[in-house]
Amino acid sequence: MDAVFLALSHQTRRKILDIVQSMPGSSVADVTKYFDGISRIAVLKHLDVLEAAGLIVSQKVGRRRELFFNAVPIQMIYDRWTTDYSRFWATRALDLKYMIEQQVKNTKP
């Protein structure tokens, strides 16, 4: 679990997970395009950390490396600290937060 928290502790790596989750099968080049001022080498290093934590699964297809987001390590964190009872109330609390924040956003000019 240390590897998962280490991987999630960096903004760029969380952003990489967002990108790969929304586009399963992305290549390293696809991911690099989303970052200004971050080299391909740096992206590759971040990907190694994410893969070591099991958050990214990659497979070679010819010369291309396809990347996939793996939700299981995050589900394991969730399972460790969440019960059916806390899930119920935490979901309600978050739904309320999202709803109110959306309303505030909509009323702004």
Add this chain to the structure above:
Amino acid sequence: MTQTKQLVHRVIIKATIQQVWDALTNEGEVLPFFFGSVMHTTGLKPGAQLRMRTPNGKYTGVVGEILEYDPPYRFSHTFRFTNFNDPPCKVTYVLKEVDGGVEFTLISDDVPCGTKTESQMAQGGGFITKVLKSMVETGRPSLGYRLLLMLIRVMPSPAVCKTENWPLDRPL
């Protein structure tokens, strides 16, 4: 043409590869990780028909055809929910021995985007991976999941899922 996507779920299971394989390919018994269904086939080999039925055999939730059967490493079959009118996708289970256990990977291919099949596969993949791990490591799924299975079992199934619509001896 419908756009499709591939989804991947991976976990390390603390068990032998044979234990994981046996749990995964157990025919004729209730599979807790597969939502309490029972697998029926015309033989565990490529080309065979596969049906996932309720324990009483009355309803069939998933139909497919076996594509690969390579014990204890790889099992792959086509996959279609009988209650959704979506094109079939493909499910592949890959087992690999690693330090500390077995790396279990569930790959769903050709998942039609924006369909009910997609949301079911995204949720179902996590469920199967997790419950299989808990089952093989501890002998049975966690309490929360046993309760969820009971809930699934009492939910009514639509008429289209009736087993007489999906016989094994009629290829898809």
